Amino acid sequence: MNNLTRGMNQENHLRFFCFQVVEHYIRNHYNHENLAEQQRVREFLSCWIQLQCSQLGRQEATFLRNKAAQVFALVFVRDYPLFWADFFGDLIKTLSFGPQAVDIYVRVLKAIDSEVADQDIIRTHQEAERNAAIKNAMRGSCVEKLVESWYHILKTYETSNPELVNQCLEVIGAYVSWIDIALVANDRFIALLLSLLHMIESRESAADCLHDIISKGMEPLDKLQLIETLVPVLQNSGILKPLEDDETEFSCKLSRLVNGIGLNLIDAHNKLSKSGSAEQVALLQNAVERKVPIMIEFLSNDYDDVSAAVLEFAKEYIHMLKGKVMLTEEQLGYARSLLLTVVHKMKYDESYRFEQEGEDEATFQEFRKQLKVLFDNLAGVNKELVIEYVSEFTTNTLSEWRTASFQNVEIAIYLLYLMGEAIPASGGNHFSGDHTKVSAMQTMMHVLVTCDVSHYPHPAVTLQYVETVVRYEKFFNTEPEHIPYVLTAFLDQRGVRNSSPLVRSRCAYLFSRFVKCLRTLIQPYIKEILGPLQYLLVLVPPENGSSLISEDDQLYLYEAAAVMIVSGAFGAQQKGMLMSNMLIPVMDKFKTLVSQLLVEMDEQKQELLAQSLCHAMAVTSRASKAFTNHQTMKSCCCVPIFIEAMKVFLGCLQIPTQSRILQSGVRQFLHRMVVCLEEEVLPYIPQASEGLLKGNDIRSIQEYIPLIVQIIAKFKVSQFLSCVALFP
Structure with missing residues (x-):
């Protein structure tokens, strides 16, 4: 304390340390000291304020004044009202020292509010009782004096020192929650606040203060x-x-x-x-x-x-x-x-960055x-109000989309999209039930898919278009003649061949969803779709760099193509042939990549090749998701091609490099084969187990166990044991 009142020539960090020592003393020892020692602390606080306001001293840094205010507040909650009944009277007397004293005064009041009244701080039961007693004592003895001092500060410094005014307004806003509202919600205070609302430096704080007053x-x-x-x-x-x-x-x-x-x-x-x-x-x-x-x-x-x-x-x-x-x-x-x-x-807004969102x-x-x-x-x-407005706005805007801004076109489609959640439909079918809504939805969707708005040259419009046609796929049950148009939009420059990576990626996913939802209705168009889709299914080797479609998005396209093959109106033999036509190029590419990996010496290139091999296995796995309980792999004559793929893929387990990556890809593929195949998969389990466990490390065993558990769960122990003797 002597260091803090001897002068202010010490470095700020040293003075902050001294305040921390004083704070520790007050928190842990002050209550147990004799009256003389406690009085010494009070005298230190008074002396420190006088030093701050004297012409010989310089004002403390802001963070030091805040720490000092915290020390004042700690002494206050221990002494008031029993041992320092006139705490506020003594503090108010210092205001005559000038702006520096006022600054300390309002900081102390804010610190006291934090210790006594801040509802965001969790208190013990004892602290809550203490704080209630302090506030009751303040209401009975000094609140009116405090309010008067606030008014004096605002009037005195409203033009000369906006910073002090703003601090004082913050104090008023904090204290008004527990003092008599009439003390500040009166003619003279409101008139002063109105005056401050017209002063640029103080108006924001005045508005916040008014907000606190009305929120009491x-x-x-x-x-x-x-x-x-x-x-x-x-x-x-x-x-x-x-x-x-x-x-x-x-x-x-x-x-x-x-x-x-x-x-x-x-x-x-x-x-x-x-x-x-x-x-x-x-x-x-x-x-x-x-x-x-x-x-x-x-x-x-x-x-x-x-x-x-x-x-x-x-x-x-x-x-x-x-x-x-x-x-x-x-x-x-x-x-x-x-x-x-x-x-x-x-x-x-025009400034929105769709390709580089920040x-x-x-x-x-x-x-x-x-x-x-x-x-x-x-x-x-009022759903009728919303239906009427959205229907009128959407149909009018889409009818004139060629001359409309992208903002208006996008919002017109977006409102149609939102109708699905704003006015829910039974079973998710928005085209049956309430006639008013059904009629409006039918009209808007018809306009959407017939007005050529999918050609609008802005990614926001394209994205909202595809999102909307997929959300309302049940519309095509009533007007299936529009399906070819939408499928074409997905697969040409409007969709997965768009110049925007964002549009391409989203369209790949939504195309897969659209195909799965309408797998029955799209049957007449499957051959026409599979043709242009073939180019997008080509696996791009790592040395060729990035492709039009990312690897993740390509998974959706493989699944969509497989769904069309499996659900198409083809004979079983033809389904098997079409699936083979799609997967044989994958296996050929896999074999080429294996050959490259075996001779590659650069570790980074090895990793890229291994990841490409995993992607080849992943697209094959994804294709297997097209099979269902009714359309199984066996009933579609697709077992041979997937068995052949399994033979090819298991060969990569013998590659001495990048085994961790390759094992992960094989495991994921085998999980899918256990789901889709029957006993045909069992003869390949020993070979797979030998390759997956050749590292003899704990991690390989941990990752292998879920596969074995899956096999046992499906084929039962008796069938599984028939090949267990061959395990490594």
Whole structure:
């Protein structure tokens, strides 16, 4: 303590260490010291403040002032009110020393709030009782003095020292949650806050302070009176509206204030709905709805941060409407305005980077998800309103897509896509049931697949198009004549041959889903599809670099091709031949890669070759997923080609290099063969086991065990034991 009051010539890190020593002493020893030692600590605090404010001393660094404030707060909670009853009186007296003293004063008050009133800090039962006693003592003796000091600070420094004003506003916001609201929610304080709302340096803090004032816990009718007194004053001052483009941060604060006003009124309304009279509930309902136009104005702001700040108000208001049996014309109008605003805000910005999504793009996608929640809830309020609007907007936009911006075209298709979740259908079939919805969905889907919008030259539109046609695949049960058009779109430059890697990747996956969902309806077109698909099934060797389709995406295409073969209207022999035609090139490529790996000396190239071998096994495994309980590998005459593939693939286990990678690929392939084959697989288990366990290490055994367990589970012990003698 002597070092801290002797002067401020020491280095900051040394002074911080001294404060830490004092803090440790107060936490662990102060309560057990005699009165003289405790008084010495209090005198040290007083001396330190005087040193800060003297002309001889220089002000401590910010982090040191914060540490000092924490020390003050620790002494306060141990001494107040029994041993230092006039703590605040002594502290307030220092304000006459000037701005430096005021700075310390507000920092101490913030530290005290953290120790005594901060609800985010977990307290022990003893600490909670102590803090309650401290707050009760403060309410009875010094809160009014504190409030008066705050007003004095705001008036004195409102133009000369905005930093002090902002700190003081933060203190008011913190303390208002547990002091008498009338001390700050009065004419002189509100007038001062309004004045600060027009000062650039302090207006954001003033807005936050007002938010804290209206968020104070109160009885519903008291909360109504507070807000209904405050809002007209703010409106008359021109505060409750978004500002110019260069004032976005303040607009965000105002939006947060509006959000707080709305949420507090709705909370009061919900409480009175359970216990209040009809007249009281109506009063609060009207109060909420008078704020809705303000909320919509902020929600529609061009800046997403401003819009996002009122999303909770919008969500809770829509939820309140969902509880109404019948909406008034005014409420329907608000619902429609909210719907139009939500749709507008969902649109992509010109600056959105679709191929290189970063933090800004991730933020917008999260914002879009929140808007989708509003859209879904609006459909719950009045589905006819949503159906009518979406149907009209989507059909009109798609009919004129050639002259429309990509934002409008994408959102038109996206709204159609969202209808599937916003207005759920029985069994997921949106084309049966409610006539109004079915008619609208049928019309929109018909326009989507016939207007050629899939040719729109923007990846966002293409992606939303394919997502939508796959979501509503049941549409093609009613209009199957459009299937060839959609299949062609998937396989040409609009889909898996698109210039955008993002589009190609997503289309590969969705094409596989589309084929599996419509495997019966696509039978007439299978031969026409398999032709152009062959080029995309070619395995690209590592020395050729990247291909049009990534290895992961190629797996989906192999599965789709296999599904078409297995479910096609072919004879069993023809199915076997088509499957062989698809897999023989894979085996040939596998043999070539094995030959290259055996002579390759470069370790990095060895690894690339091994990974290519694993990919060849993976595509073959993926093709086997096309078989079902009704269309088995045996019934489709495909057993020979998969047995041949197994013989070829097991050969790679003898390669002395990259065995870990190769063993992994073989294991995954064998897992699939155990599922799809019957006893035909058993003769190859000994050879596979020898290759998979040749390393004699624990890891190989651990990874081998699930395969053996799978074999035993399927073929039973008796059949399995017939080949166990051949195991290594």
